[in-house]
Amino acid sequence: MTATAHTSVPARDGEGLDARLVVERDAFRLDVALRAAPGDVVALLGPNGAGKTTALRALAGLVPLSAGHLRLDGADLDRTPPESRPVGVVFQDYLLFPHLSALDNVAFGPRCHKVPKAAARAQAAAWLERMGLAEHAASKPRRLSGGQAQRVALARALATHPRLLLLDEPLAALDARTRLDVRARLRHHLADFEAVAVLVTHDPLDAMVLADHLVVLEDGRVVQEGGPADIARHPRSDYIARLVGLNLYRGEARGHTVQVDGGPLVTTTEELTGPVFVAFPPGAVTLHRERPTGSSARNLWRCEVAGLETHGDQIRAALSGELPLAADLTTVAAAELDLRPGAAVWATVKATQTHAYPA
The missing domain is CATH 2.40.50.100 (RNA polymerase II/Efflux pump adaptor protein, barrel-sandwich hybrid domain)
Structure with a gap:
């Protein structure tokens, strides 16, 4: 299984994501370092409660850091409000505005960035065309299939030209048949994305197909990271071994x-x-x-x-x-x-x- 079709371009100094996310809440402590160059797709993988969603929310500015740093393209974002960050987010349930058409859902982002209404709608139409959804521009979310809603949410996130794209379990709400097609489409769109994308998933197939680099979290810390093929061949915890279907033991050779x-x-x-x-x-x-x-x-x-x-x-x-x-x-x-x-x-x-x- 290969990752996305594009090859990562080495980052110039200061480009891409450089973060150490430390979040302390009650008895839980997240401490994760992430580095990625523009064009990289990074998957955060791990069991429930590992800290994946907390890490994603920290990147989005929805959870404050207790310590560490967050730099994107050389700019410190630690104290930048969420709405001012060059970050696009696709949530697990997409969170489309039910009263807006697909076109106006996608235009919402540019409008928030002071783009005039006509220009914002023109940009939205172009994104829907790119996503293969031009004929659904006037449809409200309730008239869209799960796969179509996912693509509208992705278009809405990309329409603001983010330097960091965050995807929270983007395929989890889909049935098995739809998931196969949407995974292939998402892989294509991520391959064309020129900034950093961070994907949270508990599905190893999603991670292996969509990401260039996997970061496996357990109990708030990184237990293994690397390319999909390397992690599949050399698991270093029982959780990873079960994910890739191996019996794994530790011992003395x-x-x-x-x-x-x-x-x-x-x-x-x-x-x-x-x-x-x-x-x-x-x-x-x-x-x-x-x-x-x-x-x-x-x-x-x-x-x-x-x-x-x-x-x-x-x-x-x-x-x-x-x-x-x-x-x-x-x-x-x-x-x-x-x-x-x-x-x-x-x-x-x-x-x-x-x-x-x-x-």
Whole structure:
């Protein structure tokens, strides 16, 4: 999976976003550093309560910073009121004005920047044309589909020519079928955006498709950041591993074996020494009801079926035991093994299907 089609242009000194967002509220503390050049799309990814929305609201000026700084194109925005910031926001529910047409919703931003009414409406019409919504210019929000409303909200945010575009779960309100089409359209529009875009999402596919750079938050801090492909290959927390569909363990490597913390040995193809992560996909796990003999797999563990659930066109088995793990198998294989909660099984994984990397 690739990120947006454009390539990031190196920023000149002072261009783009340079922020350290520190927000303290009750027992929660957010402390996140963000840097991005014009043309970059950054995704903030993380579980509920990680601080994603707080970070976005701090960038928009809707939440004051307790400490840190916020600079955009070299200008300090720490004390700049929200309405005076060169920032466009697309909220999760779009927040279109229900009494205004699509055209007047988009024209609202330029009008707030003192653009004369006729000129603002002309700019809005051009944006709707660009979004493929020219024929819906006179429509009120209630007559628009979810995907159309999302594009109107995006046009409204872009019509003020922001230097920072903030998108809060922009696809969350859409059904699965609409989401696919709108994600592709949004990817195209973000690829053409020449300033910094910051996207908040809990959906790894949205992040992988739309962003150039991922910042993963947990408990108000950055636990991992990098390109989508690198994070997918080298997750550094259980949350990220679950997102990208991997079994992940931490341990101590000695050559081709890893002593998992609190668990058994895992044999790998990589030869490493010291603290490491070791990962393998659920599809790499083979299950047996009897201990296999003559198996080429170097990794063999006795487990118990803790639960079963449908996962796409397969069955995902959650296994407990000396190495808790997830295994994917076909419905036919699950039936032949007579898998049910509490059943004892043996799990095997070939060393060639594991991946170890420094912790």
